[in-house]
Amino acid sequence: xxxxxxxxxxxVTGQGVVTPLGTxxxxxxxxxxxxxxxxxxxxxxxxxxxYITIAGEVPDFDPRERxxxxxxILADKYSQYAGCAAQEAVIMSKLEVPLKDSKxxxxxxxxxxxxxGLTTLEFSYKMLFKENKRATHPLTLLKAIxxxxxxxxxIEYSIKGPTFGVVSACSTAxxxxxxxxxxxxxxxxxxxxxxxxxxxxxxxxxRAWQAMRVLSPDGLWPFAKRRNGTVLAEGAGILxxxxxxxxxxxxxxxxxxxMGYGMTADAADMVNPSIDGASTAMQMALDDASLAASDIDYxxxxxxxxxxNDINETRAIKRVFGNAANKVSISSTKSMxxxxxGAGGGIEAVAVVKAIGEGFIPPTVGxxxxxxECDLDYTPNVGKSRGVSYAMSxxxxxxxxxxxxVFGPPPA
Amino acid sequence: MDDVASKIIEILxxxxxxxxxxxxxxxxxxxxxxxxxxxxxxxxxxEDTFGIEIPYNxxxxxxxxxTVGSVVDRVKGIIxxxxxxxxxx
Numbered sequence: 001x002x003x004x005x006x007x008x009x010x011x012v013t014g015q016g017v018v019t020p021l022g023t024x025x026x027x028x029x030x031x032x033x034x035x036x037x038x039x040x041x042x043x044x045x046x047x048x049x050x051y052i053t054i055a056g057e058v059p060d061f062d063p064r065e066r067x068x069x070x071x072x073i074l075a076d077k078y079s080q081y082a083g084c085a086a087q088e089a090v091i092m093s094k095l096e097v098p099l100k101d102s103k104x105x106x107x108x109x110x111x112x113x114x115x116x117g118l119t120t121l122e123f124s125y126k127m128l129f130k131e132n133k134r135a136t137h138p139l140t141l142l143k144a145i146x147x148x149x150x151x152x153x154x155i156e157y158s159i160k161g162p163t164f165g166v167v168s169a170c171s172t173a174x175x176x177x178x179x180x181x182x183x184x185x186x187x188x189x190x191x192x193x194x195x196x197x198x199x200x201x202x203x204x205x206x207r208a209w210q211a212m213r214v215l216s217p218d219g220l221w222p223f224a225k226r227r228n229g230t231v232l233a234e235g236a237g238i239l240x241x242x243x244x245x246x247x248x249x250x251x252x253x254x255x256x257x258x259m260g261y262g263m264t265a266d267a268a269d270m271v272n273p274s275i276d277g278a279s280t281a282m283q284m285a286l287d288d289a290s291l292a293a294s295d296i297d298y299x300x301x302x303x304x305x306x307x308x309n310d311i312n313e314t315r316a317i318k319r320v321f322g323n324a325a326n327k328v329s330i331s332s333t334k335s336m337x338x339x340x341x342g343a344g345g346g347i348e349a350v351a352v353v354k355a356i357g358e359g360f361i362p363p364t365v366g367x368x369x370x371x372x373e374c375d376l377d378y379t380p381n382v383g384k385s386r387g388v389s390y391a392m393s394x395x396x397x398x399x400x401x402x403x404x405x406v407f408g409p410p411p412a
Numbered sequence: 413m414d415d416v417a418s419k420i421i422e423i424l425x426x427x428x429x430x431x432x433x434x435x436x437x438x439x440x441x442x443x444x445x446x447x448x449x450x451x452x453x454x455x456x457x458x459e460d461t462f463g464i465e466i467p468y469n470x471x472x473x474x475x476x477x478x479t480v481g482s483v484v485d486r487v488k489g490i491i492x493x494x495x496x497x498x499x500x501x
Contacts, residue, residue: 272448
């Protein structure tokens with residue numbers, strides 16, 4: 001194909017998720033297709049003195065059941081989610097692990113998190129400041145650091161190449177996937193696990209979010225007139241990315257191709273997004289993929305259901321897509337899995353790869369009456385069959401940090 | 413100007429780009445160049461100063477926050493409600 005200009009091509013050979021809709025890609029995808037919602041009353045911490053009492057908590061995660069390694073069983077929940085999603089991606093990819101000899105150095109493990117082991121820190125500070133304990137648990141530091149998920153996963157599979165976490169709030173996973181894609185394309189490595197994990201639902205973090213006044217007490221309804229904020233969630237989304245010839249040579253399943261990646265910063269405001277930053281990132285991803293906006297069949301929107309994001313994103317899509325904005329199918333799957341923060345882009349990338357594989361657009365649920373300023377096709381309430389060749393995944397984080405991925409079908 | 417009003421104006425001034433500007437009860441908040449995040453900080457500061465909780469969601473237009481005077485009235489209302497429920501309990 002001419003659009004590759006002879007450069008190395010990067011494909012997805014495995015994927016894994018932990019989400020409020022369930023653990024495992026098939027369970028997650030079945031729930032998305034049905035339009036189920038994983039946002040419920042909080043179970044894992046007391047909410048009596050909070051006015052935000054809902055969240056997207058992972059309902060079916062017992063670390064002893066899901067994980068084999070003792071190190072991971074003792075790790076923070078965010079690392080456990082990463083370990084579980086990575087395991088699913090590795091098994092799906094049929095990669096022989098642990099990696100051996102020089103192959104180990106040709107693999108990357110870029111797994112980020114918005115805030116790492118925040119719940120471990122909250123627990124430790126409670127012990128120190130409230131219960132006057134003399135010391136914290138000896139594993140506190142290793143559990144809390146934002147690079148522990150990537151380190152744990154590299155140890156699991158003997159990945160000895162570039163291994164670290166990236167941090168960009170709600171764009172973290174998308175940046176991790178984009179970065180790994182570029183590393184493979186430029187020849188630094190031949191494959192890599194990429195994505196993010198988040199498990200920061202706790203009392204203190206909810207207090208902090210409450211103080212920002214951006215959460216909804218009732219539900220996450222992207223693009224709807226009644227939307228009144230986002231809903232916090234947790235989970236992990238991880239892809240196995242691989243150079244095309246490398247994947248073919250070992251007979252790996254090829255689920256999709258990573259076609260393009262764009263990233264920008266608004267350099268303007270910590271919370272108010274700009275159309276320029278978002279639209280330029282989208283255009284960069286299209287240019288990188290050598291595609292026109294009209295080639296895109298599906299956009300998995302950032303769609304947080306805050307007043308400002310959904311209007312800004314709609315305007316950015318219109319700027320980039322022009323007339324094609326009225327033909328593209330858009331949805332915010334956050335309406336079902338909640339805002340998984342750093343992990344969001346990874347979970348949403350999995351939704352995009354499944355949309356391409358199955359020719360199905362997952363819906364935006366709770367979209368009864370659209371905001372008049374949000375007037376595109378957001379696939380309201382019910383998903384639909386539609387051939388998806390190329391799809392885009394948007395992540396626009398606090399601080400104005402934007403990352404956009406474009407995926408395409410497995411190369412013929 | 414009473415104590416509640418002067419304390420609130422003091423809090424607003426801390427969050428203004430130009431604290432030397434004249435602020436009266438009639439001044440619209442939009443004149444103070446206060447943005448959404450500033451408003452969250454101001455609400456936090458008011459809650460802390462008066463020991464109250466102010467229901468406020470940045471995603472919704474809040475009429476009670478139109479002018480400095482309307483903020484003062486809202487805060488006084490909440491202080492009265494908090495005292496009443498405290499007395500009842």
